[in-house]
Amino acid sequence: MVSKNQIKLITSLQQKKFRKEHKLFFAEGKKVIQELIHSNFSLEYLFSTAAVFPGIDPKKILTISETELKKISALTTPNDCLAVFKQPESKSINPSGLIVALDDIRDPGNLGTIIRLCDWFGITELVCSEETADIYNPKVVQATMGSIARVNVNYVNLEKFINETQLPVFGTFMDGENIYKSTLPKEGIIIMGNEANGISPEIEKVVKNRLTIPRFGDLQQTESLNVATATAIILSEFKRN
Amino acid sequence: MVSKNQIKLITSLQQKKFRKEHKLFFAEGKKVIQELIHSNFSLEYLFSTAAVFPGIDPKKILTISETELKKISALTTPNDCLAVFKQPESKSINPSGLIVALDDIRDPGNLGTIIRLCDWFGITELVCSEETADIYNPKVVQATMGSIARVNVNYVNLEKFINETQLPVFGTFMDGENIYKSTLPKEGIIIMGNEANGISPEIEKVVKNRLTIPRFGDLQQTESLNVATATAIILSEFKRN
Incomplete structure (x- = not known):
């Protein structure tokens, strides 16, 4: 179940100014989401219609319907999951190589x-x-x-x-x-x-x-x-x- | 001015089966259209809101409004022109190089x-x-x-x-x-x-x-x-x- 406020927040993240304001972004699809999780990106919520993600705090996983996913997705044909992450701080530039x-x-x-x-x-x-x-x-x-x-x-x-x-x-x-x-x-x-x-x-x-x-x-x-x-x-x- | 039948035909060309049936396709934007015309692709119609195309049979150029272009375009943000071309026959494969x-x-x-x-x-x-x-x-x-x-x-x-x-x-x-x-x-x-x-x-x-x-x-x-x-x-x- 995704609340109205969550829908509002996530769709706002399609715009740069709101991503900047909230210091959040979202990713879709199991493959990309898993890569980000394994790379220590800080997960806020994971909305999923079906996919199983072992090793993730179950409190952060919210089961949603395909109709709900369609509302928050930026894709024409949504995947089966969408995750909101914190934007990490960039490290300063390493001026070599x-x-x-x-x-x-x-x-x-x-x-x-x-x-x-x-x-x-x-x-x-x-x-x-x-x-x-x-x-x-x-x-x-x-x-x-x-x-x-x-x-x-x-x-x-x-x-x-x-x-x-x-x-x-x-x-x-x-x-x-x-x-x-x-x-x-x-x-x-x-x-x-x-x-x-x-x-x-x-x-x-x-x-x-x-x-x-x-x-x-x-x-x-x-x-x-x-x-x-x-x-x-x-x-x-x-x-x- | 673009007729209802033309709108129907052109939007149908977004689907492969209709492209195949009519042996037509369309291209958008002056650059691509000019390249195709210069390469002897056979032009059927050119719908344009503004662009001038020297050297083209004026009977094939139809001035249309931006609203009309939006109806026939496959782009979210349409260019200022769209042209319908005949699909040329492929030449047989040259098995060298x-x-x-x-x-x-x-x-x-x-x-x-x-x-x-x-x-x-x-x-x-x-x-x-x-x-x-x-x-x-x-x-x-x-x-x-x-x-x-x-x-x-x-x-x-x-x-x-x-x-x-x-x-x-x-x-x-x-x-x-x-x-x-x-x-x-x-x-x-x-x-x-x-x-x-x-x-x-x-x-x-x-x-x-x-x-x-x-x-x-x-x-x-x-x-x-x-x-x-x-x-x-x-x-x-x-x-x-």
Whole structure:
């Protein structure tokens, strides 16, 4: 049974301002929820129509009907469970190894996929410009498939962050050096630009190392890569050696 | 002005059976529509609230209101135009070079992104199992960003297709050879498996070359890559040399 106040609270968490106010977020589906629980995210409530979660304080589990779940879910086709978690505090940025920095990634699906990629490639630091989508947006949480628990995300003034770093800074541009022929270091900041506009002019000014992913298709026509697939290729290149 | 019959026809095209029956599909947004027109897709109608399209038979352009566009659009936030095209006949498969083969990719966004990747990497042949999403699904068309015009897609019995090919066949599995250390040929079939289940057992039996994308994150936990990002990494490896 889910109360009216709970419905109101959970649906409000689809909006960033209420997530910020309550310092809460929610995740859906057994797989993602279990990953978050195992990663010591602090569980507030778990609403479930059927799923069994061993090892969880039974007082936190509320059985609900499918109709009720539909009311609180952000999905068109809800799963069988939804859990509300506390937003953990971000740890401060560890300025070593490879760091991915996002310059205004707006699409929650792209952000979620990039977090999952960071996790796959063992990159634990993700730095986001303040205009980047919120990692606790339900669509981001869903797209990370739980890897949100293993990547430390900080929102910063990106220009200032880059100006102050000691690490080499990399970005991809149309006129950069062929990434397949570049010697890539084990430490550095990799900047990924906005879906529509790429890296912004202010950030471009402070990027010293210009790379490019060569294209093999019809040069006149093939237009661009999606930012998440471009991130996949770039991280693969940095890590493959 | 859009007639009731046109609204009925266009909304019916969100469903595969009606797309098949009418041999039509639709695309939204100036960029995608222009790409399709320039690639000689046969335009039936273009509904536009504002956008100007030079070089198009004016009889095919119908000015409509935003309210009308909302009725026919598949997008939550419609663009300013929507165009209906004839489905072209697929050309038969050219069995040379690199071919991407999809084993039951169900998500339209993933399929669209993979088509865009094929285009980027100059791969013009995409072969899909019959259970793979339909390329004329509006969400696929949107995710391809127009590159659907440059990739030849065929739906086939995948097991039969692989059994009959002379090309080497590659797939990624947990226990495959490290793709970063493999010598990859310029010709071959690269199989990408279903989002949830990977490559199916029937197809796995006929894959001779087993590859793996090594993971660098916490081996116990990081679970998998999204199929579109995995495709990006694999195509990049095949093409980089």
